[in-house]
Amino acid sequence: MKKIIITLVGVIAMISGVYFFLHSRENNSQELADGDKLRVVTTNSILEDMVHNVGKDRIELYSIVKRGTDPHEYEPQPTDVSETVEANVIFHNGLNLETGGNGWFKKLVKTSHKSFDEDVFSASKTVVPKHLTTNVNEEDPHAWLDLANGIKYVQVITKVLKDKDKKNASFYQANADKYIAKLEKLHKTAQSKYLGIPESQRLLVTSEGAFKYFSAAYHVTPAYIWEINTEAQGTPEQMQSVLAKIRKTDVKHLFVESSVSPKSMEKVSKETGIGIYSKIFTDSLAKKGTDGDAYYSMMKWNIDHIYDGLAK
Amino acid sequence: MTSLVEFFNALGKYDFLQIALLTAVMVGIMSGIIGSFIILRGMSLMGDAISHAVLPGVAVAYMLGINILIGASIFGVLAALLIGFVAARSKIKTDTSIGVVFSAFYALGFILISMAESSTNLHHILFGNILAVSDSDIMTTAVVLGIVILFVVIFYKELLVTSFDATYAKTYGLNVQVIHYTLMLVLTLVTVSALQTVGIILVVAMLITPAATAFLWTDKLDVMLVLSAVVGVVSSITGLYFSYTFNWASGPAIVIVAALLFAISFVFSPKQNFFKLQRSVAK
Numbered sequence: 001m002k003k004i005i006i007t008l009v010g011v012i013a014m015i016s017g018v019y020f021f022l023h024s025r026e027n028n029s030q031e032l033a034d035g036d037k038l039r040v041v042t043t044n045s046i047l048e049d050m051v052h053n054v055g056k057d058r059i060e061l062y063s064i065v066k067r068g069t070d071p072h073e074y075e076p077q078p079t080d081v082s083e084t085v086e087a088n089v090i091f092h093n094g095l096n097l098e099t100g101g102n103g104w105f106k107k108l109v110k111t112s113h114k115s116f117d118e119d120v121f122s123a124s125k126t127v128v129p130k131h132l133t134t135n136v137n138e139e140d141p142h143a144w145l146d147l148a149n150g151i152k153y154v155q156v157i158t159k160v161l162k163d164k165d166k167k168n169a170s171f172y173q174a175n176a177d178k179y180i181a182k183l184e185k186l187h188k189t190a191q192s193k194y195l196g197i198p199e200s201q202r203l204l205v206t207s208e209g210a211f212k213y214f215s216a217a218y219h220v221t222p223a224y225i226w227e228i229n230t231e232a233q234g235t236p237e238q239m240q241s242v243l244a245k246i247r248k249t250d251v252k253h254l255f256v257e258s259s260v261s262p263k264s265m266e267k268v269s270k271e272t273g274i275g276i277y278s279k280i281f282t283d284s285l286a287k288k289g290t291d292g293d294a295y296y297s298m299m300k301w302n303i304d305h306i307y308d309g310l311a312k
Numbered sequence: 313m314t315s316l317v318e319f320f321n322a323l324g325k326y327d328f329l330q331i332a333l334l335t336a337v338m339v340g341i342m343s344g345i346i347g348s349f350i351i352l353r354g355m356s357l358m359g360d361a362i363s364h365a366v367l368p369g370v371a372v373a374y375m376l377g378i379n380i381l382i383g384a385s386i387f388g389v390l391a392a393l394l395i396g397f398v399a400a401r402s403k404i405k406t407d408t409s410i411g412v413v414f415s416a417f418y419a420l421g422f423i424l425i426s427m428a429e430s431s432t433n434l435h436h437i438l439f440g441n442i443l444a445v446s447d448s449d450i451m452t453t454a455v456v457l458g459i460v461i462l463f464v465v466i467f468y469k470e471l472l473v474t475s476f477d478a479t480y481a482k483t484y485g486l487n488v489q490v491i492h493y494t495l496m497l498v499l500t501l502v503t504v505s506a507l508q509t510v511g512i513i514l515v516v517a518m519l520i521t522p523a524a525t526a527f528l529w530t531d532k533l534d535v536m537l538v539l540s541a542v543v544g545v546v547s548s549i550t551g552l553y554f555s556y557t558f559n560w561a562s563g564p565a566i567v568i569v570a571a572l573l574f575a576i577s578f579v580f581s582p583k584q585n586f587f588k589l590q591r592s593v594a595k
Contacts, residue, residue: 007465011458018334018454022447075441079559081328107444111328 094122340544367421
């Protein structure tokens with residue numbers, strides 16, 4: 001009996017010890033000291049490239065999800081967490097990209113004691129969201145595939161950087177103006193590019209339904225096997241519906257995304273006898289040094305390859 | 313050596329590391345203790361089975377809007393009961409019964425989840441990452457650890473006898489069934505709470521590997537319990553150190569360290585007698 005009482009006391013002491021430990025912690029918000037570079041963390045390589053184009057060498061930049069990895073679902077590594085703790089500003093895509101799925105980003109923000117809109121910002125804040133068709137309450141995250149939205153991302157990023165690091169404000173603004181002009185030019189050419197292809201051929205077939213924004217901006221019709229990477233991929237029903245859509249049109253080629261397994265699309269290609277033209281980029285940039293390793297070159301790659309694949 | 317200093321510096325600086333360490337140590341202790349009983353009873357894969365079988369509970373809890381831990385625990389216990397029932401009432405042995413029941417539960421979970429049409433991926437709700445443990449999850453872990461310690465202290469004699477000799481326990485007048493199912497309930501609590509904090513690989517490994525390592529060194533239950541908890545704690549701390557230094561995923565790093573400790577014990581434990589066995593085989 002005595003042993004049980006001693007254990008009980010020990011157990012209660014342990015639980016209350018843990019409780020007091022949890023409640024004695026302080027919050028750590030990072031203030032920018034003089035002479036220090038602004039530390040910026042982005043969730044994926046596309047945002048990383050945008051921030052790099054605005055901040056250049058006057059910021060320290062770290063990107064969490066590595067190139068070629070799917071940002072919908074990710075498990076942060078120790079460095080990801082410590083970089084986030086140390087960061088002054090954190091950019092994420094928003095629109096459910098990082099907070100859907102296993103919600104890893106929300107947990108990361110909580111673990112590193114940051115707060116949304118104070119030091120964590122959504123780059124898509126000013127974008128008009130499109131919604132999923134299977135679940136209308138949910139936003140489609142892939143807004144950056146429309147360059148007009150990409151420009152909005154850059155504007156949001158620039159405004160935040162200017163606020164957080166006032167002494168470099170004009171530097172950031174000048175970089176952003178130059179970058180936005182470049183993106184705008186590409187956007188203009190893409191808007192009229194596809195109109196020359198007969199409408200019955202203008203069906204953009206991909207694995208994930210990531211091209212809603214792209215399609216609306218550049219006048220193609222999207223078709224996909226599954227709508228978003230977090231849901232079941234390649235069920236019989238999904239296969240049937242994409243095959244039916246393809247058979248109604250004269251589409252010449254299919255496409256597969258760089259960060260998705262090509263298996264399902266290969267099956268569609270076999271069923272229909274239509275070849276896969278090339279890979280295109282959605283959630284991640286290409287490896288450094290290869291074609292498509294920046295937001296601009298990735299969009300250019302997509303626009304050119306999709307055009308060639310649909311026209312030929 | 314510098315990396316060791318760096319690790320301790322980081323430990324003082326980042327509270328995500330402190331939390332990860334605290335959680336890993338608590339999970340190490342509770343799964344070391346419960347794991348000892350599990351492997352002595354030849355039910356090593358029970359933890360694996362339960363961690364998969366809770367999936368329908370997660371889906372149902374989500375649909376009804378109740379706490380996921382409650383839904384998961386109910387289905388975990390249900391699976392444990394069913395596994396025991398099938399094994400006791402047929403010629404089928406426990407390992408086969410585990411295979412049938414847990415895969416059926418897991419499949420049911422998948423179908424329920426697709427019916428729930430949730431925006432968040434429910435499979436992942438359960439599978440935590442030790443670097444992102446919420447305060448409420450730590451409190452749950454602390455309470456479950458308390459329950460485990462109390463359970464073992466109060467029912468030590470009963471657990472000892474039923475683990476080694478069930479027939480003797482029955483003649484001795486013990487209700488073997490009640491003790492078995494209480495153990496299953498506690499195992500479910502451990503599994504479900506640890507799933508949320510440390511993820512599935514770590515739960516299964518922490519239930520089996522430290523206990524198996526301790527078993528290589530001793531025949532006494534009380535020594536085994538303490539040793540198993542110690543191995544769990546040492547693996548947690550060392551694994552987290554490797555994870556931080558080399559930027560490995562934390563859960564798998566802890567598992568690898570535990571497996572290394574097992575391998576060392578396998579070769580050097582006097583009880584295991586690896587070298588002597590080799591020699592006699594050679595002859």
